[in-house]
Amino acid sequence: MHESENEILVDELAAVAAVTGGSGRLAGLMAKIMRNNIHEIDLVVPMPYEGAVERVVEVQERTGRRLEPRTAEPGADERTFRFVTSGGTGGMNPVVVTVLVARGGEGDSSINLRAAAKEGLIRQRAAERTATHLAALLVE
Incomplete structure (x- = not known):
């Protein structure tokens, strides 16, 4: 797991616990070992490529909260969203989603979709389900 993904998930789980009346600090500590x-x-x-980037932005705006600014150098061949x-x-x-859009061949683009989540005692497979759901939204 990318280190920043782990840090984001720990912080997000602590925030969920705090909002729901639990101990955010304890949840953050537990999340580190999950x-x-x-x-x-x-x-x-x-x-x-430009259409694929627009599609990713549309799906991201409908399904999540952006973590990093959507800036890219003009003429870039790939762009990352988180x-x-x-x-x-x-x-x-919470599930951290990272999407890399790259120029493909003539008229197509490649997209790498990565989802990361924490698992408790009961496996929910949140990352797998989220990645599958978002992939379906990207190709519809």
Whole structure:
């Protein structure tokens, strides 16, 4: 797991606990020792690079909260997006999603979708389910 993903998930789980009346500090400590659930999906979409970037932005705005600014150098061949969305039972398990959009061949683009979440005693597979759901939204 990327170190920043782990830090983000620990902070997000602590915030969820604090909002729901639990101890945010204790939840943050427990999150550090929880197992990770990571799932990656590679897609090739039949749309030009600019259209694929717009599609990722649209899906991100509908499903999550952006973590990093959407800035890219003009003429760049790839662009990365990162956001947090809800997963698991009742949407109480935060999932960090990283999407890399790259120029493909003539008229298509490649998308790498990575979802990371923490797993408690009951496996919810939040990252797998979130990645699968977002991939379906990206290609619809």
